[in-house]
Structures are given as C-alpha cells and as structure tokens.
Amino acid sequence: xxxxxxxxxxxxxxxxxxxxxxxxxxxxxxxxxxxxxxxxxxxxxxxxxxxxxxxxxxxxxxxxxxxxxxxxxxxxxxxxxxxxxxxxxxxxxxxxxxxxxxxxxxxxxxxxxxxxxxxxxxxxxxxxxxxxxxxxxxxxxxxxxxxxxxxxxxxxxxxxxxxxxxxxxxxxxxxxxxxxxxxxxxxxxxxxxxxxxxxxxxxxxxxxxxxxxxxxxxxxxxxxxxxxxxxxxxxxxxxxxxxxxxxxxxxxxxxxxxxxxxxxxxxxxxxxxxxx
Amino acid sequence: xxxxxxxxxxxxxxxxxxxxxxxxxxxxxxxxxxxxxxxxxxxxxxxxxxxxxxxxxxxxxxxxxxxxxxxxxxxxxxxxxxxxxxxxxxxxxxxxxxxxxxxxxxxxxxxxxxxxxxxxxxxxxxxxxxxxxxxxxxxxxxxxxxxxxxxxxxxxxxxxxxxxxxxxxxxxxxxxxxxxxxxxxxxxxxxxxxxxxxxxxxxxxxxxxxxxxxxxxxxxxxxxxxxxxxxxxxxxxxxxxxxxxxxxxxxxxxxxxxxxxxxxxxxxxxxxxxxxxxxxxx
Numbered sequence: 001x002x003x004x005x006x007x008x009x010x011x012x013x014x015x016x017x018x019x020x021x022x023x024x025x026x027x028x029x030x031x032x033x034x035x036x037x038x039x040x041x042x043x044x045x046x047x048x049x050x051x052x053x054x055x056x057x058x059x060x061x062x063x064x065x066x067x068x069x070x071x072x073x074x075x076x077x078x079x080x081x082x083x084x085x086x087x088x089x090x091x092x093x094x095x096x097x098x099x100x101x102x103x104x105x106x107x108x109x110x111x112x113x114x115x116x117x118x119x120x121x122x123x124x125x126x127x128x129x130x131x132x133x134x135x136x137x138x139x140x141x142x143x144x145x146x147x148x149x150x151x152x153x154x155x156x157x158x159x160x161x162x163x164x165x166x167x168x169x170x171x172x173x174x175x176x177x178x179x180x181x182x183x184x185x186x187x188x189x190x191x192x193x194x195x196x197x198x199x200x201x202x203x204x205x206x207x208x209x210x211x212x213x214x215x216x217x218x219x220x221x222x223x224x225x226x227x228x229x230x231x232x233x234x235x236x237x238x239x240x241x242x243x244x245x246x247x248x249x250x251x252x253x254x255x256x257x258x259x260x261x262x263x264x265x266x267x268x269x270x271x272x273x274x275x276x
Numbered sequence: 277x278x279x280x281x282x283x284x285x286x287x288x289x290x291x292x293x294x295x296x297x298x299x300x301x302x303x304x305x306x307x308x309x310x311x312x313x314x315x316x317x318x319x320x321x322x323x324x325x326x327x328x329x330x331x332x333x334x335x336x337x338x339x340x341x342x343x344x345x346x347x348x349x350x351x352x353x354x355x356x357x358x359x360x361x362x363x364x365x366x367x368x369x370x371x372x373x374x375x376x377x378x379x380x381x382x383x384x385x386x387x388x389x390x391x392x393x394x395x396x397x398x399x400x401x402x403x404x405x406x407x408x409x410x411x412x413x414x415x416x417x418x419x420x421x422x423x424x425x426x427x428x429x430x431x432x433x434x435x436x437x438x439x440x441x442x443x444x445x446x447x448x449x450x451x452x453x454x455x456x457x458x459x460x461x462x463x464x465x466x467x468x469x470x471x472x473x474x475x476x477x478x479x480x481x482x483x484x485x486x487x488x489x490x491x492x493x494x495x496x497x498x499x500x501x502x503x504x505x506x507x508x509x510x511x512x513x514x515x516x517x518x519x520x521x522x523x524x525x526x527x528x529x530x531x532x533x534x535x536x537x538x539x540x541x542x543x544x545x546x547x548x549x550x551x552x553x554x555x556x557x558x
Contacts (some may be wrong), residue, residue: 076449083374106451114449120442123465133450182446189450 027095029054029193029223030075034089037070039082043247044070047089050242050252052193057215057224059234059255062244062270068227071244072195075225076112077105094192110137113186117198119178121170121185126153126162129170129181133189148188155221156184157214176207183214187222194218196226200233212237231271235259243267310536317533320526329498336523340531342498343512347538349500350416350492350508351482358421358481359428359474366432366470371458373433382433385426396422397487405491413499413506416492420481428477435469436462468550475546479539485510509535 028051037045045067052058060068073079075091077098091098098108110133121129130149134140140148149166153159158180162173170181179199186194196215200208215224215237228234234241235255242252243264251258251267262268269275324339331338365385369378400419405411439462447457463470488494493505494515509531516528 078445078448081448081454106453109449109451114445116442116445116449118442120440120446122443122446122461132447136456137451185446185450 027054028052029094030225031092031095032089033092035071035074035087035091036089037067037074037079037087038085039070040084045074045087046247048249049089050249052223052225053240054223055219055221056239057219057226057237058240058242059238060225060227060242060244061229061231061234062250063275064229066244067247068244069197072114072197072225072227075193075195076109076114078114080105110189111191112193112195113189113191114195115179115182115186115197115199118202119175119182121173121178121181123169123171125167126170126173126181127166130184130188132185137189139189149184152184152188153181155187155218156180157210157217158184174207176203176210179203179207179211180214183211183218187218192223194222194224196224198227198229201229208233231259243270245270313529313533313536316526317529317531320530321533325527325530330496330527333521338527340507340509340512340527340534342495343507343509343531344534345498345500346413346492346495346506347482347508347510347535349502350413350420350488350506351478353414353417353502354420354424354481355474355478357417358424358477361421362425362428362477363432363470363474365425365429366473367436367458367463369429369433370436371462382430385429388422388426389430392486393423393484394486394490397490400487401490408503410503411491411493411505413492413502413504416488416506416508417502419487419491420484423484423487424477424481427480428473431473431477432466432470435466435473438469439465471549472546475542475549479542482539482542483510483535485514489514509538 030052032048032050032052035045035048036043048071060071062068070079074087075093075098079085079087087099093108093111096103122132124132127146127149130152131145134145134148135142150159150163153162158177161177162168162181170178173181179202183194183199200211203211212233215226218224219239226234226238238255240253241255241258243250243258243262243266245266251262251264258267259271262271324337326339326344327341328337328339329342330340365381369382369385372378373381396419400415400422404415404418408415443461443465444457447461448454452461488508488511492508492511494511495505495507499506513528513531513535516524516531519525
C-alpha cells in the first residue's frame with residue numbers, strides 16, 4: 001500500500017515540517033506491538049498489533065466501551081495519570097517506544113497532539129489558546145508567536161472567522177468553532193500525530209462537515225488517528241480503518257476494503273448495523 | 277380541569293408560597309439586624325469616631341480609631357499567614373489528595389473547622405502568649421489564621437474540583453507537566469471561586485472575639501506594634517456593650533455598625549470579583 005507516499009505531494013517537501021523528517025514518509029508513524037492494557041484488575045485492551053500509516057487518516061470504529069479511546073490515550077500516555085493502570089507490549093512512535101525511559105511524557109505529548117470529544121478551550125483569548133503549547137514548549141520566541149498562531153488557525157480553517165477578534169475569549173465561539181480552535185491549539189505545537197477522540201460527536205452536521213473537510217486537508221502534513229462512532233464518517237474521511245470489539249482489534253485495513261469486503265463476520269455485522 | 281390537575285396546581289402553589297415565606301424569614305433577620313444597627317449606631321458615627329482614640333471613663337466623645345486600625349492589622353496579618361497555607365492545602369487536596377495523606381488532611385481540616393474558636397484561643401494562649409510572656413497582636417493573628425486555614429482549604433478544594441476535567445486533559449495533552457497544569461490552568465480557572473472563598477474567610481474571622489480575648493487582649497491606646505496587646509472592633513464592642521455607661525453602649529452600637537459594614541464590604545467585593553471574572557472569561 002503506497003497511499004501514504006502518494007498523499008505527500010512533492011512541493012510539500014519545502015514546508016518546514018518535512019525538513020525535519022525528510023526520509024521518513026514511507027515508514028509507519030506508529031507501530032503497536034502486542035499492546036495490552038488494564039484498569040486495575042480489568043483488562044481493557046488485548047494483544048493489539050498493527051501499524052498506523054503516516055500522513056493518512058486512520059479511523060478506529062467499534063461499539064462504546066471497546067477500548068478505542070483507551071488505545072488513543074495510550075499513545076500520548078494520558079492513561080498513566082489514572083491510578084492503578086498498567087500495560088504490557090509496546091507502542092513505537094517514529095520507531096521509539098513511547099514508554100522507554102528516555103521518552104519524556106511532556107516531549108511525547110508535544111509530538112502527539114490530541115483533540116477531545118467535547119471542545120475544551122481554555123478560558124482565555126483565542127490567541128492565547130493557540131499560543132499555549134508553543135509558549136510552554138518554547139518552540140518560538142514571543143515575537144514570532146503571531147505568525148505561528150495565524151498559521152495554526154489557518155490550518156484549522158478558522159482564521160477567516162476569528163482574525164478580527166483574536167483577543168475575544170475562546171469560549172465565546174460556537175461549538176464547531178471551538179472544536180476547530182482546539183485543533184489549531186494542537187497543531188500549533190507542530191505535532192507529527194494528531195489523535196482525535198470523537199471530535200464531532202458534540203457538533204451539528206454542518207460543523208461536522210467542516211471538520212471532515214479539514215481532516216482531508218490536514219492529512220497532507222499530519223498523521224491522524226480518529227475515533228468515531230459514526231461509520232459513515234469513518235468511510236468518508238479515513239484511508240484506513242480498524243474495528244475494535246471488546247478490547248480486541250478484530251480487523252484493520254484499507255477503509256474501502258473493510259467497508260465493502262470485511263473478512264471477519266463481526267466486522268460485517270457491525271458495519272451493517274446488526275449490533276453496536 | 278381534572279381533579280388530579282387541580283391538586284397538582286394547589287400543591288405547587290402551596291409549596292411555592294412556603295419556600296417564599298421561608299426565604300422572607302431568612303432575609304428578615306438580616307434586615308432587622310441591619311436596621312437596628314443603623315437606627316442605634318448611625319447617629320454616633322462622625323469624623324471623631326473614626327479618627328480619635330477612646331477617652332478616659334466618664335468623659336464623653338472620643339472614637340475607636342485604635343480598634344479599627346487594630347482590626348485591620350490583626351486581620352491583615354492573619355490573612356497573610358492563613359491564605360497561602362489555606363489555598364495551598366486546598367489545591368493539594370483537590371489535585372493530589374486522593375491518597376491516605378489527603379484523607380488525613382481533609383479529616384483534620386474538618387475537625388478544625390468544627391472546633392469552637394474559643395478553644396483555638398486557649399491553644400494560642402498556651403503555645404504563643406505564655407512562651408512569649410505577654411499578650412500580643414501577633415498571637416491574635418496566629419489564632420485567627422489557625423481558624424481560617426481549614427475553612428479556606430476546604431472552600432478552595434471545592435472550587436478547584438469544579439474545574440472540568442477536560443480542561444486538565446487539554447493542558448496535559450499539550451505537554452504541560454502536572455504541577456504546571458495544576459497551577460496555570462486549574463488554579464487560574466478556579467481563581468474567582470478561590471478569591472471569593474478567601475474573602476468570605478477573612479470576613480468570617482474579622483468578627484471573631486473569643487480567640488482575641490486570650491491573645492490580643494485589647495488596648496485602650498493606639499498602637500501598631502504587633503508585639504503589644506492591640507484593640508480590635510469585636511473586642512471593643514464586647515467591652516463597651518457589657519460596660520455600665522450609656523456613652524459606651526452608644527459607641528458599641530456604632531462599632532458594631534462599622535464592623536458589619538466592613539464584613540458587607542468584603543462580601544460585595546467578593547461578588548464583584550466573581551462578576552468581573554465571569555464577564556472577562558466566560
């Protein structure tokens with residue numbers, strides 16, 4: 001499958017992002033190896049092994065409570081803040097274990113941005129919301145911040161709507177705008193991977209469509225993993241799809257193929273709406 | 277209208293009337309107290325009352341400048357000691373207090389919260405006044421601070437807990453270390469609530485009398501020396517109100533009005549702080 005390579009146009013190589021990793025475009029960005037996860041005594045994920053392609057949208061589908069979000073939160077190690085959790089196996093980001101001793105959770109989360117189910121802007125101005133990550137990580141001097149904020153807001157397709165009121169509180173925006181603000185906030189860190197945990201479930205159809213169009217643009221420069229309950233959404237926006245069921249990854253593959261010719265009968269039952 | 281619907285309407289009307297009457301009773305108490313204070317105290321308020329010190333027994337005139345300044349100094353010092361400790365403890369309890377240590381701290385705070393202030397006063401006397409060989413404003417501040425810490429800690433904890441978890445996760449997911457998330461995102465978001473809790477706490481201790489009797493003692497003269505006994509408004513009211521002279525009673529009413537005014541001012545400031553905050557950030 002060469003989709004990941006095709007998706008990166010040649011001129012994209014001149015953008016600053018690609019200068020950092022010029023040779024990595026063909027390798028998978030995330031490599032999951034026999035990963036299992038427990039909340040206390042309850043096992044939530046079982047022996048996951050798959051790879052997430054670079055510069056593509058990967059959708060994770062499945063019924064509620066099947067471990068999709070738990071997996072997502074394993075990648076940026078948000079789960080480790082919950083007492084009593086443990087894991088076995090490994091998750092590699094750019095070939096390096098996210099759990100390795102040298103991997104600082106703070107540095108990891110700079111490389112792996114996250115967008116949540118509910119839009120959660122900080123009670124600060126639009127500008128400050130976007131500048132939050134770069135300021136913390138000292139990615140740019142303060143005088144370059146306006147440029148960086150504008151770039152992130154443009155990438156999130158929000159710039160034109162907010163450019164005249166960057167000092168307005170982020171919470172004054174509509175739900176769909178808030179979610180794009182949260183996407184801009186994540187992008188301002190210039191992550192390699194963007195994790196999205198049901199980013200459209202709190203939005204109306206029009207706002208959902210904006211986000212979906214945005215995903216198609218963003219995959220030119222980012223690797224996106226999106227958890228969704230909406231199978232139409234998965235089939236519309238994703239290049240690859242993984243079906244989770246009861247903590248197992250039942251099937252993973254090309255989206256078109258998974259939705260038209262699923263190999264597992266549970267996948268077929270789920271995508272045809274027989275359960276879930 | 278069917279019988280059932282009629283009964284629902286009647287019940288609804290009765291209950292609404294009942295809670296309205298109860299609310300009225302609650303407000304009535306405050307209105308009566310304030311009204312009585314104004315009626316009996318306002319006529320004694322004048323420039324001298326705020327600027328002069330008490331005159332010797334038997335003479336008329338004079339004021340309570342020493343007590344007003346004393347209250348300011350002692351409550352101010354108590355806030356200086358108590359607020360950082362209280363807010364810090366509350367932040368710890370809310371953000372990291374899920375373990376056994378948190379349980380112990382929370383339990384101790386609740387017990388301290390329920391401890392009568394006169395008991396705190398006795399302890400302040402035992403541990404501060406006696407070793408220091410004398411009553412002092414400092415000991416009074418320490419006693420008030422001890423009263424205030426558990427109160428502030430618990431309200432701060434409640435306010436910090438109100439901050440949505442999603443905001444914490446947003447900061448953590450951007451790469452914020454946990455302690456910075458606590459300070460920069462969580463505490464700042466809860467700031468309006470924390471400030472309100474602090475002001476209410478300060479207002480609450482500003483009216484305390486019992487612990488000051490054992491510590492700051494009271495002083496007929498003006499002083500700002502915190503190692504000496506110092507007069508405060510509650511103590512002044514206590515002395516004047518229990519005294520035999522009409523002039524003293526008059527001054528006690530006026531002092532009570534001033535104290536009440538100070539407490540109300542703190543309350544209004546707290547309200548205003550919340551509104552400013554909400555206007556700017558919500």
